[in-house]
Amino acid sequence: MSSTQDAIREAAKNALASGRVDYFIGWTQGHTPSEAIPAFIRRPEEVDRLIWSPLCHHNLVTFLKRKMPDPPESRIGVCVKGCDSRTLVALLQEGLVDRERLYVVGIPCAGVIDKRLVDALFTDEVTEIDFEGDLVTARTRMGESKEFALADVLLDQCGGCYSPNPRYADELVGDTLPESQGKPQFPGLEEFEALDSAAKDALLAEAFSTCIRCFACINVCPVCYCWDQCVNRSRRPALVGQKVDTKENTLFQMVHMFHVAGRCPSCGACDRACPVQIPLYLLHRKMNKELYEMLGFMAGMDVDEKPVFQTFRIDDVLGE
Amino acid sequence: MPNTGDMPVPESPAKTRLTFSEVQVGAGIPRAGKAAGNPYLPEIATIVEIIQETPNIKSFRVRFDDDLLQAAFAFKPGQVGQLGVLGMGEATFAINSSPSERSYVQFSVMQAGEVTIGLHCLNEGDKVGVRAPMGRGFPVEEWKGRNLVYIMGGIGAAALRATILYTLEHREDYGSITILYGARTPVDLTYQYDIAEWESRRDIDAVITVDAPFPGWEGRVGMVPMVLEELAPKPENTIAVCCGPPIMIKFTLQALQRLEFPNEQVYTTLEKRMKCGIGICGRCNVGSKYVCVDGPVFSLAELKELPDEL
Amino acid sequence: MRFLPEGELAGLLAALSQEAEVWAPARRPNGVVEFQKWEPGTAVELAVLLARQAPKEMVFPQTETYLGYRYLMACPAVRPETPEEAKLELEGEGGEVVAVSPSVSHQLLVVEDVGGSSPTRADVAGVELPGTGARVIFGLRPCDARGFAQMDNVFGGYGGFYFDPYYNARREVTTLVAVACANPRSTCFCRAVGGSPSGTEAVDLLLTEVDGGFGAEAVSERGQRILDYAGFREARAEEEQAVAAAHARAEEAVEAPFELEGVRENLRANFEDARWHDLALRCISCGTCTYVCPSCYCFNINDEMVEGRGERFRCWDNCFNPGYTLETSGHNPRDAKAARFRNRFSHKFWYYPEKYDSLLCSGCGRCIMHCPTRIDIREVIRTMGAPAAELPARAEEE
Known part of the structure; x- marks a missing residue:
């Protein structure tokens, strides 16, 4: 792990020192050592702030989409994990980012921690998380501590990860992981799928009733590239109601789901960003499962592939 | 209670928050809209006349359905109002009828966004919602005894028309009055009915100009800032008031600077996206000033004090 | 000082709910603690320091x-x-x-x-705690209560500005029963903005959790009336000491990560400073910080109509929304993410103070906790609220 971290720092340092990039985006420690946050490095001597650990969950591709880079024409170095890279590939497929301005450091990823699972084990605030091999130690502000296996607190999607290695990078750091064999997994849907449609509606209504329309899910989504002119906010046409109630919230989330379908590889950034913990993965993962089962499509696997909604084959079979 | 058009910032504002009981007895709280003290509710008014000023600008003359309110409606020149169509929303426009006009209130609307398109679809007899007056007008009382130079471009005339009409009605209170009005083409000149009168009056100078030669136009040709420099008004005891598109304001302010007008003697109005119109909802701020209540009228000296975020 | 034995808490809430709607922090099925309407049997969650969202929605609905x-x-x-x-x-x-x-x-x-849904004055005229629409917010923290004090100025006509009947109709019938913080979080900074984990600004009754129950101190007449509940008894000397010790302990546990003095002036001086752009790089320009905040109050007004029936309504909005300041002409004074970012912090520590003579931040730290990228308001104020000369040089300027 630390050798990967060193390699990231080295890559960042070279890219900055050579003037290849204006700034480099990686991860650094948050205000406590229980969290990693995105880091924006402008000078070679600052690269030691960069870290690599299973806490580095942020998908940094978000910071490449339109209206995010500052200044807008910046040349940017960026770290991507396997799933992150698929969102980048999705943007590249549609020409939504300029590949010439990017320097992409790819990192094979064996899974990142779901901090919500760790937090749920304590009443007090978790302020420190350490790793030793596959053992995780979490400590709280009041000094309580617990140990558990890394596998037990990974994001559910990491277990059967189909693309642990970046699908696109200018430089690969760290050791390549074995590619997944067999079919992609869409965990966590069984319960939902078993429900009848009334029960599904009820479950979604309950989930979306607490939505506060903060737009964290949309803005943090790396492939939601027209975030600043979102149709969910548009008044002309006024398609989505601005009232914050279950019905309009559901429409709001459905619009997001449909708009990113074909680009979304279920990286889960929206789910983790939601301040009220709405299970957004349900929508997106379910959509991706349908796309896979109907059309054999997986988003962001290959830069030269055409996005699913820009192709039509006469033998496309929809449904049974 | 009829609306008196009081400014929202009294001399010695209460440095406490108020309660309902204080509002009920009328603690001098300025209010727009319903007499019940709800500044968010529009007064319903009826469009009595629509004037097609230019291809994309219409003036709406509206009358409050409440006759008492119409009779008592008072405002200061330069103040604005929220004019809206229920179902389409509302937007801020300058009140541009004369403050002495008792039979209607006039707003001029350029077709641009959602609300203005809704307004342009209306006919005479249709209902609109009005919340007015709002904001701070021009200090016409302070200007007494001074010379006035009005500098306007295109739809910018809407922001100054009420003030011009007011000062012309109180002609004896002011020194010389110059009106410089320009538009892209003669077709884009609003208030043709005023222009004819202004040009015929001997006690004011009215200079009408268009940006470029135009078939049939025999009047002056030239951009407003350049014509202003040709006219070269003297800054002594003179107030310059300008309103127009941002680019015209920019060059006009530069011209005024070259003519050595001090910042205190130059006034303009700001345009911002506004919603509540009463200094609460937050979007029209420039620094700690809210354009809806602290403006839209600002002197250049006041603007220089604000952060550069226009 | 009065004392409420632990076993009497449910009784007190039941008594309060006879006369008012009681809102208290409780867990949702998904584990998130939010203020919810209390009913007999609802477990009040006080161990988690802060409910996910500040309780402003009870007075200023979304x-x-x-x-x-x-x-x-x-x-x-x-x-x-x-x-x-x-x-x-x-x-x-x-x-x-x-x-x-x-x-x-x-x-x-x-x-x-x-x-x-929109109250009129008639609904609230002369209404005190027992009566139509009366509400008790139980278990909010002193910083949450301060958020109300700060919004009160905006909606209450402070300085001669407009009076908002919707906000005030609810605010005037809302009683705040705060519980002092025993265990401040790493993100708490109330002391830096002039508050305290046992602060009483805008609070009607302050409870302090100690062994065996709650010490209770009335701050207002309304709070005093709650003490009439029969479950309260006179606090014993050791209980009073325990309360004082709890206050002192919490006070010490809150860090004061910046000095307030000079912040307003320095924000003004640093308005054009390029560091705003550096700090804003990490921001995704969503509105999470403003919607969980106890004092952010900006809103939008919309009309919506379906089949001839329409409503005009307001809903929360925030200065990170790119369309918030977009003018009809297409011009947007805060088109850049960094300009929107600068507005939130300047509003809290410069614009609001200039207009209302206090701060628009009570140091609850929710914006840090719930920001998807953990933008840290303390870091922003430490950086942009410092004199320009003391700031570390920025790369391009070297």
């Missing part, structure tokens, strides 16, 4: 209808009622029809106060 209206189309098949029939129907819904206008292009009925 969506609030101003008025309703209906257009009658001249098509009997679509809308068979006559204006008179429609008027009767609308009045039956609790509205007062103020205008009926058969006109050239449309017929419009305007109805106020649709659905009873």
